[in-house]
Amino acid sequence: MAAVKNTAHTFTLNTGDKIPAIGLGTWQSKPHEVRAAVEAALRAGYRHIDTAAAYGNESEVGAGIKASGVPRDQVWLTTKLNVTDHKRVAAALDDSLAKLGVEYVDLYLMHWPASVIPGQKAVYDDWNFVNTWSEMQKLVGTGKVRNIGVSNFAIKNLEILLNDPSCKTTPAVNQIELHPCNPSPKLVAYATDKGIYSTGYSCLGSTNSPLYTNATLKALAEAKGKTVQQVLLVWGIQKGWSVIPKSVTPARIQANFDIDGWGLTEEEVKTIDGVTDRFKVCNDSWLPVKVFFGDDE
Numbered sequence: 146m147a148a149v150k151n152t153a154h155t156f157t158l159n160t161g162d163k164i165p166a167i168g169l170g171t172w173q174s175k176p177h178e179v180r181a182a183v184e185a186a187l188r189a190g191y192r193h194i195d196t197a198a199a200y201g202n203e204s205e206v207g208a209g210i211k212a213s214g215v216p217r218d219q220v221w222l223t224t225k226l227n228v229t230d231h232k233r234v235a236a237a238l239d240d241s242l243a244k245l246g247v248e249y250v251d252l253y254l255m256h257w258p259a260s261v262i263p264g265q266k267a268v269y270d271d272w273n274f275v276n277t278w279s280e281m282q283k284l285v286g287t288g289k290v291r292n293i294g295v296s297n298f299a300i301k302n303l304e305i306l307l308n309d310p311s312c313k314t315t316p317a318v319n320q321i322e323l324h325p326c327n328p329s330p331k332l333v334a335y336a337t338d339k340g341i342y343s344t345g346y347s348c349l350g351s352t353n354s355p356l357y358t359n360a361t362l363k364a365l366a367e368a369k370g371k372t373v374q375q376v377l378l379v380w381g382i383q384k385g386w387s388v389i390p391k392s393v394t395p396a397r398i399q400a401n402f403d404i405d406g407w408g409l410t411e412e413e414v415k416t417i418d419g420v421t422d423r424f425k426v427c428n429d430s431w432l433p434v435k436v437f438f439g440d441d442e
Contacts, residue, residue: 151382151404152190158317159340160292162251165221166382168193169398170346170391171202178393183209185395187220189402195320195346195389196245197225197256198237203244211246223252223320223344225296226281228432231260232272234280238289253290254320255281258302259432266433274302275309282314294318296346297427299438300335307339320344322427323386324356324377325420332441333386343386347426349374351391361420365413372400379404380417 155163169186171179171194179202183194187210196206203224210220224245230237238253258274261267274295284290294316298306303319306312319336323329323345333343350356357363357373366373374390378401381388390401409417429436 149406149408151379151408152402153405154382156342156385156387158292158342159315160317162292162317164252164318164342164344164387165191165193166387167191167378167402167404168195168221168223168387168389170389171196171206172200172346172391173352174200174202174391174393176202176205179205180209180212181395182393182398184212186398186402187213187215189395189399191398191402192219193221193223193387193389195223195344197254198227198230198241199225199256203241204246207245207247217247221251222247223254224250225254225256225320226277228257228259228261229263231255231274231277231280232269234277235284238284242289249289249291251291252294252318253281253284253292254294254296254318257297257432258295258306258436259434261433268433275306275311278306278316279311282312285314292317294320294341296320297429297436299436300332300440301438302436303335303339303341315339316341318342318344320346322347322425323381323388324348324350325359325362325380325417326350326356326422326424327426328418329441333384337385345381345386345388347391348381348388349377349390350424351426355422355424359420359422361416365416369407369413371407374401375404376409376417379407379409380414383409383414
């Protein structure tokens with residue numbers, strides 16, 4: 146276990162590109178904090194930054210990348226198409242690139258499988274995520290995206306997409322909520338079987354996470370002389386997905402990256418797998434359609 150270098154680990158996507166195992170998430174990061182967080186993360190050694198149009202912080206993320214001095218081609222950059230932009234995919238990508246101040250992103254995700262009419266809590270009746278994916282497929286080969294994928298897709302919606310004749314490009318990634326209290330084994334297995342790689346967001350359970358006080362996780366972390374956060378990140382990587390912990394505190398950003406030189410035994414992984422508490426950080430109640438069906442476990 147001593148030679149484990151989790152921070153340098155990558156996973157190969159169905160395109161052949163290699164996504165870093167750990168990145169910095171920027172969801173819910175407050176304005177004026179994100180730029181410094183991104184800069185701190187890249188200086189600490191992170192090489193994967195995750196943002197989205199919906200977060201409203203792409204400009205700060207871009208400024209943080211520039212301020213870090215790390216060359217653009219050494220940073221894996223992910224951003225996402227907003228729910229209200231499904232009918233303007235190419236234009237929305239251009240907007241994101243302009244805000245980020247880059248010529249391309251490594252991964253462009255459809256943030257949610259819901260095509261929402263701007264300004265309304267309603268979806269289009271003449272357009273859905275299958276149509277959106279058709280537009281996203283056109284981005285491949287433009288030089289503006291290296292990989293395209295989806296986010297928050299349950300098995301049901303993945304099946305709808307993959308079984309549609311218009312789907313010529315299998316998503317490279319499905320970014321979903323993944324932690325011991327929302328482990329989604331069926332969904333991860335289904336995606337893996339189809340060649341779709343999983344990235345775990347809210348991998349630490351988000352702000353004031355119940356995971357930090359979970360007795361099983363606390364006992365395991367104490368026994369290993371690690372933080373619960375570090376154990377959760379290594380668990381995710383050893384389960385085979387990339388993790389994107391969010392933090393704006395430089396000390397925490399550094400601590401979350403302090404996961405080299407050790408790992409979890411099979412028994413320890415099974416102990417974490419055995420956590421029975423369940424909660425979701427992210428629900429679909431704010432959307433006009435249901436996207437989570439409780440069938441991922």
